[in-house]
Amino acid sequence: MQALLDQIAAEMATAPDRGRVASYIPELAKIDPQQFGIAVALPSGEVYSAGDAATPFSIQSISKVFMLAIALGRLGDQIWARVGREPSGLAFNSILQLEQENGIPRNPFVNAGAIAVTDAILQNRQPREVLAELLRFIQAAAEDDSITINQAVAKSEQATAHRNIALAEFMAAMGNLRNPAALTIGTYVHQCAVEMTTTQLARAGRFLLGVPGAPRLVSLARIRRINALMMTCGHYDASGEFAYRVGLPGKSGVGGGILVVAPGKASIAVWSPGLNANGNSQLGTLAVEKLARGMGWSVFG
Amino acid sequence: MQALLDQIAAEMATAPDRGRVASYIPELAKIDPQQFGIAVALPSGEVYSAGDAATPFSIQSISKVFMLAIALGRLGDQIWARVGREPSGLAFNSILQLEQENGIPRNPFVNAGAIAVTDAILQNRQPREVLAELLRFIQAAAEDDSITINQAVAKSEQATAHRNIALAEFMAAMGNLRNPAALTIGTYVHQCAVEMTTTQLARAGRFLLGVPGAPRLVSLARIRRINALMMTCGHYDASGEFAYRVGLPGKSGVGGGILVVAPGKASIAVWSPGLNANGNSQLGTLAVEKLARGMGWSVFG
Amino acid sequence: MQALLDQIAAEMATAPDRGRVASYIPELAKIDPQQFGIAVALPSGEVYSAGDAATPFSIQSISKVFMLAIALGRLGDQIWARVGREPSGLAFNSILQLEQENGIPRNPFVNAGAIAVTDAILQNRQPREVLAELLRFIQAAAEDDSITINQAVAKSEQATAHRNIALAEFMAAMGNLRNPAALTIGTYVHQCAVEMTTTQLARAGRFLLGVPGAPRLVSLARIRRINALMMTCGHYDASGEFAYRVGLPGKSGVGGGILVVAPGKASIAVWSPGLNANGNSQLGTLAVEKLARGMGWSVFG
Amino acid sequence: MQALLDQIAAEMATAPDRGRVASYIPELAKIDPQQFGIAVALPSGEVYSAGDAATPFSIQSISKVFMLAIALGRLGDQIWARVGREPSGLAFNSILQLEQENGIPRNPFVNAGAIAVTDAILQNRQPREVLAELLRFIQAAAEDDSITINQAVAKSEQATAHRNIALAEFMAAMGNLRNPAALTIGTYVHQCAVEMTTTQLARAGRFLLGVPGAPRLVSLARIRRINALMMTCGHYDASGEFAYRVGLPGKSGVGGGILVVAPGKASIAVWSPGLNANGNSQLGTLAVEKLARGMGWSVFG
Incomplete structure (x- = not known):
């Protein structure tokens, strides 16, 4: 896991097309688009991370x-x-x-x-x-x-x-x-x-894992429903694309963060401020796709 | 499983609001809306069914x-x-x-x-x-x-x-x-x-299960992607609702059939000709929701 | 002219379908829908009127x-x-x-x-x-x-x-x-x-007549352009209908008033608080249509 | 009149921005965009013209x-x-x-x-x-x-x-x-x-003049209504603009022709194959605007 995260962070560090930082909120427009962080939290709270995972950002x-x-x-x-x-x-x-x-x-x-x-x-x-x-x-x-x-x-x-x-x-x-x-x-x-760091966000997402060990703040029935909404609506008009490429429920923010849930397995957070045309983190989406593929995580088979 | 299917079929038999049979295709408009069939196929091909699961219908x-x-x-x-x-x-x-x-x-x-x-x-x-x-x-x-x-x-x-x-x-x-x-x-x-029976449709859906035993007609990567598209787009403008209520990828047809995939576990088919306002089987949706809840099947936790 | 206005006012007094008074502005919702006024001002300022032409209403x-x-x-x-x-x-x-x-x-x-x-x-x-x-x-x-x-x-x-x-x-x-x-x-x-009476509104509309005698507040070129916009856009999504039925530029208000221009000839105002589905005065539109037809006024031939 | 038409034709001959010839109909795409014709028919049938007014084009x-x-x-x-x-x-x-x-x-x-x-x-x-x-x-x-x-x-x-x-x-x-x-x-x-020449089209438009001398093919009431529709809808999503600039009812065709009616006065035809973004003749619109202004023709004052 750690090796995979390190490899993804290394790839992302040199990615040429990093998207564009949201410009309509002045405070966000100042953020350095070179940053990238990724973190995976297991139900127990154990966290693996790489890149700028300790830098706070706006979860939006x-x-x-x-x-x-x-x-x-x-x-x-x-x-x-x-x-x-x-x-x-x-x-x-x-x-x-x-x-x-x-x-x-x-x-x-x-x-x-x-x-x-x-x-x-x-x-x-x-x-x-x-x-x-x-x-x-x-x-x-x-x-x-x-x-x-x-x-x-x-x-x-x-x-x-x-x-x-x-x-x-x-x-x-x-x-x-x-x-x-x-x-x-x-x-x-x-x-x-x-404001949260990538690591904090990954840990916070564990309430959607629905397994023992993770914080239980809502019922399993509600966890499923929130995850379902993240899957169909979590990435605005690119939700279908995210489901197709990543296969996990997720929610993006215009600050460049994405929270992704591998139900029962892990809560994933990724952050990179540059956005694609749909307003989702350009490298974040790519990184999560690589992680999910590398781990074989998908809710679809 | 069989008991659950029997119970669902019994409930559906007396459901008062059965939706409306599609009227714009004359041959479909003739179908008796009282019919209901449900079938669950395991990867191996073993099938449990109830109701009119042996009646052929138009998969549309x-x-x-x-x-x-x-x-x-x-x-x-x-x-x-x-x-x-x-x-x-x-x-x-x-x-x-x-x-x-x-x-x-x-x-x-x-x-x-x-x-x-x-x-x-x-x-x-x-x-x-x-x-x-x-x-x-x-x-x-x-x-x-x-x-x-x-x-x-x-x-x-x-x-x-x-x-x-x-x-x-x-x-x-x-x-x-x-x-x-x-x-x-x-x-x-x-x-x-x-034209297929509910049982045949459930058996045909096994190619989307992605586990050994099921017919392997497409790669696992493609299975996941097809399932992802069924989840986000399979029920037209009620896809979000189906994901929320059922939590499994599915595809409906205006003939009243729905094919649903519980990845790795089972292929489910249901059929009832009356449609809801979005053009999906009224009782079919309800029945699959009951089945998924009864079995604890959901991709979301 | 006076006879025609009297006849129109008499017809409108007994019209069964008077439309609905705008309900979303509380002060307007109180207005009595039985009211109807019509006035025609010649360039010189001479006014013919009938009905409740001296009652003030909101021009909106x-x-x-x-x-x-x-x-x-x-x-x-x-x-x-x-x-x-x-x-x-x-x-x-x-x-x-x-x-x-x-x-x-x-x-x-x-x-x-x-x-x-x-x-x-x-x-x-x-x-x-x-x-x-x-x-x-x-x-x-x-x-x-x-x-x-x-x-x-x-x-x-x-x-x-x-x-x-x-x-x-x-x-x-x-x-x-x-x-x-x-x-x-x-x-x-x-x-x-x-707030204006129907008579006041008819007199005010003379600045759009574009002939000597009428108050000259804007140039003839601008008069033509304002009238053109009233013709194509003056009745919201019923502007085409008004042009078709009445053949004169006009502008309606949700208070039930309509200002209509017969270029070079007369400024017409009509008021009846009940509105049709497009938000234009139901009887006002009808009355202006009758007046234009009776006088043979149309910009279209 | 003739002098005005000659002057307009001369100006149009050297206009740099001639729009683009419709490309989706192969036969029309071949037409030479340098062409320009204008003709004015009085109710009696007397015609003034300039430019390529004798060249046939597709009225579309x-x-x-x-x-x-x-x-x-x-x-x-x-x-x-x-x-x-x-x-x-x-x-x-x-x-x-x-x-x-x-x-x-x-x-x-x-x-x-x-x-x-x-x-x-x-x-x-x-x-x-x-x-x-x-x-x-x-x-x-x-x-x-x-x-x-x-x-x-x-x-x-x-x-x-x-x-x-x-x-x-x-x-x-x-x-x-x-x-x-x-x-x-x-x-x-x-x-x-x-297919018609600009002169033929100008002559044909006289049936919309509504005065003695012009061919009477439809009643005056219908003439007014057709003219009203030409005013509000004759130039697609640039009808408001045409009413604003020209002040006369007109109908354009993708072949580059425009038929314009000065009610009671004259029928005007203009032709130039290059179209603007809304699909109306670029130079044709401009030429008619100049003609209407030069003659003082407008239904709006």
Whole structure:
């Protein structure tokens, strides 16, 4: 395992096409695209890693996985009255389907859907209560209390959140927002700014392994469902491609991280800031494909 | 296993909401919606079944799985120049994305994509050669030489194939059709008219199990990829829902059949002619969900 | 003329299908749908009227005509860098095309386009300055200083402006908004709340007649262009229908008013609060059709 | 008038950006883009012309105007059960709206709508009967019996008619086609291949002037309605732009011709084979704009 990770990290270090760092969030635009980290956590918490696996980065949309788990715990299947379970066939921040489908986002992993989930978790609470709950969840999953939010990133995102505010206000117009858009989006940009190292993220993902030894934060039935959604919707309009090439459920973030689950076997995290055309980490996707092939991991046979 | 199947068949026999039989193909519209069959084939070929598992039905779009396997064998990755690998977010027979995406269908399991696959397999051959190749493939997978095409169904579909012809002609206009539309659609309606019993279909699906004992018609790498596509795209715009509820790759047909793969464990076939709003078997989906839950089968944990 | 108007008003008084009053703005939802007013102003200012032509109503989107005239005066053709000149083929408040067309609204008469126009007029000024300029323009056109804004309606619209805020924030995300969305939308809801009687509106429309005697607030070249846009885009996705049935340029408002121009001949205003499925006054459209036919007015022959 | 036409023709002769000749119909792709012709016919039939006004060209979509007039004569308002009256907001050959709007094309001037009109006129007749009726209509309007169909162009279009066949088959699938697609499209490609000189076309357009002296082939009420449709839908997704710049109803064809009506005053034809991005004659549009401005012709004031 360690040898395979070292080999992948070495290959990635010299990869010529590293994608492009997300430019619309100023704080993220500064990140050095040369960085690459990979980590594999076994159910027990034992971690293998290579590259820049100890460098903290912004988990961005990977936070949607933890928030969905929290929402299912708080609201159960009621959450599905506010968000669907289908791949969108469109970009992560599209507003088009929202108009065509009465303000109900396609799934919890596109921006509109994640905003609806955050709004549902908020209820009548303050954003800081929800963010504290999210950090507690992630810290428990990673068994690491040091994980926190990068306020500079949150502030930077808040300043350029026009499109997310548009999604929230549009849902408000369709009756699918319970809190003021400013409150929900304020919470949302902070959840995206949670900062973790690749190693921490791999450890946190163990709650989706569904086997003894891993932290048990949600039931096996819910683990399966969250993994299913990661498989069909976790990489926006490249989810089919990820399933085809990697064969494991995963969730990417615009910060360049990807969390991947080999059910029962291992939680994988990878990070490289350069993104491909669909907004997923260019080298991260490639690295996970190599790892899965090398280990023979696939849920499909 | 047998007890579970019997119990499911009994429940389905009295289900009040059985969906609606496809009405646009006259021969299919005649089918009695009261029927229900389920069968589970182990890698070895051993089959458990219940209900009307010995009644032949039209596999329709399930044929797309076999054709994709043949296309991958004949053309390898070249097939992906003509069809994508992403869920569509739209109905099975939508022409909209074809216009927005330059005549390249979203995936091989929506109608346009399957027509492109059939067209690619045809090359300069006659339709009957391709259909003979398909039947040989299915017969080998099922280890059953009696499987054939229902000519009455094919003829009935040909007469109402306007929308599929439109898809083919539109692809021709965009440079993504190699044969005359009449030839490709003629082949396509016949492949949809392959007739199998639920038991035969369950046996034929074993080629996707990827374990010793099952017929090995394609490589393990391809098995995984076909299963991945069934997971993300196998149920049209309800693929996310099927992944969420059942947790196994599957492909539905408008004849009411569904082929489901529990990788390494079993091939499952179910049949009930009434369809839900997305064009998938209403009771079939429900039955497979119960079976997967009862057996603890899920690729997601 | 008077006899024709009296006859139309009498017919409209007993029309059984009066459409539905706009319900999404609480203040408008209270309006009595039994009301109907019609007025025809000759270039000289002479007015013929019938029905409730002296009752003030909210001009709503008809304000977009006056604002476009002001924008053309202030910015000239530069305004066309921010908004197009084509019918949309979609509903008045659609956000879909904004996404597909890089944040440039289709025309100045759909909501998004009108918001872009308001934003362009605002520049670095305060909303009250812009609103004062609008009132001065309308008062000059109508030669009536008593026209003002209904603050209760403005406040009511502000409280339910989620969709318009979404349009503004989306344009901000695409780089097509210069002022904070709150400022632009604050101005926009107030311009919609200008209150006029049918007679006042008919008199105000004379600035589009393009003949001596009528107030000359814009050049003949601009009059023609504004009228052209009213013809192709003035009734949202029913503009073609209005051109076909009435044959004159017009602009409708969700308050139930319609301003119609018979170039060189007369300015027509009609008001009836009940709307048809496209958001245009049901009886207003019918009444203008009868008037145009009765007078033989059409720009098309 | 003659001086103005000569001046326009001289300017157009040296215009650097002439657009691009339609390439998808091989016979049209051969045409020399240097050509330019313009002609103005007064109601009496007196014609002023300049440039290559005596060179025959393919009228293509301008035939849709004559066919609509015939359809209104044969079927009256029943034709509107099969086609709408709204601008599409999309390209001339789009199939997208057909899917979203149940197979009812937006208007008679987009391809799908014109195919529906042709299909409606066909009824149970042979294509040659319909084509003879069309030629008689055009010959009567132009008072010129020499106008005929270019069979080479028709044959060339037939060979590349995939997209139009797709539109027809899609409408067939939605229940909006009465004849076999091959028959309707066969008629359609021949109607597009009618060949006329610019002078002949200008003379033929007089039937839309609505004043004594011009050939009276349809009632004044219908003239107004046809002109209204030309204004809102005659230039595909650049109809708003044409109304804005020219201010007169017109219909363009992919052969580079445009027929424009100055109601009561003159019928204008212009021809230059190079097209702009919307599929309308680049120089033709410009020339008509100059002519209308020079003459002070506009329906809008």
